[in-house]
Amino acid sequence: MQLLKDRILAEGRALNSEVLKVDMFLNQQLDTALIWEIGTEFARLFKHSAITRVVTIEASGIAPAYAAAVQMRLPLVILKKAVSIAMDSSLIQTEVFSFTKQKSYMLTLQKEYIRPGDNVLIIDDFLAMGEAAFGAISLVEKCGASVGGIGAVICKSHQPGLKKLKDAGYDVQALAKIAEMDKGYIRFEED
Ligand code: 5GP
Numbered sequence: 365m366q367l368l369k370d371r372i373l374a375e376g377r378a379l380n381s382e383v384l385k386v387d388m389f390l391n392q393q394l395d396t397a398l399i400w401e402i403g404t405e406f407a408r409l410f411k412h413s414a415i416t417r418v419v420t421i422e423a424s425g426i427a428p429a430y431a432a433a434v435q436m437r438l439p440l441v442i443l444k445k446a447v448s449i450a451m452d453s454s455l456i457q458t459e460v461f462s463f464t465k466q467k468s469y470m471l472t473l474q475k476e477y478i479r480p481g482d483n484v485l486i487i488d489d490f491l492a493m494g495e496a497a498f499g500a501i502s503l504v505e506k507c508g509a510s511v512g513g514i515g516a517v518i519c520k521s522h523q524p525g526l527k528k529l530k531d532a533g534y535d536v537q538a539l540a541k542i543a544e545m546d547k548g549y550i551r552f553e554e555d
Pocket of ligand 1: 384391421424461462463464491492497
């Protein structure tokens with residue numbers, strides 16, 4: 365997605381070869397017009413995948429997943445990183461190691477929000493090691509639903525997540541694929 369790649373080149377900052385900072389349009393301040401276009405692109409890419417529900421991980425996945433879900437006219441389910449006292453007994457959880465925070469958390473879902481037979485599109489802001497995506501997949505499959513697609517706004521394809529998900533047979537679509545980066549430069553994969 366050229367609009368997104370141009371924005372990453374203009375405003376993204378590679379902190380090192382592994383971490384990209386995009387706080388100014390995706391992670392802290394949101395460029396709502398760009399995020400709407402991101403949603404449009406996901407809706408187009410998964411138009412023929414018979415998706416019944418969009419699922420994301422709080423917090424930075426919510427905006428692009430919401431933009432996609434609205435345009436696909438589907439409900440959006442948010443997987444939580446912490447349990448709240450307002451959650452009831454039907455919780456299912458899986459442990460995920462966060463590459464950026466360098467610690468594990470329990471990804472949590474109230475089971476009734478994903479139904480057996482659902483065909484789910486998982487959307488997140490970044491795909492790096494694939495930990496978050498595999499955690500989400502595990503919760504979706506524990507509900508008796510299938511994963512019809514995985515959408516990443518930005519994928520760092522020099523990290524192993526993309527290959528692992530593809531090798532496992534999932535349909536993964538990334539809107540900007542970074543082949544390599546380091547302080548001062550970012551190189552995208554050719555489309
Ligand atoms: P993974 O589980 O694939 O290693 O990483 C995905 C999660 O880590 C995403 O939900 C995202 O929030 C975070 N993440 C991974 N890499 C980056 C990065 O380079 N920059 C930012 N801002 N977040 C990242």
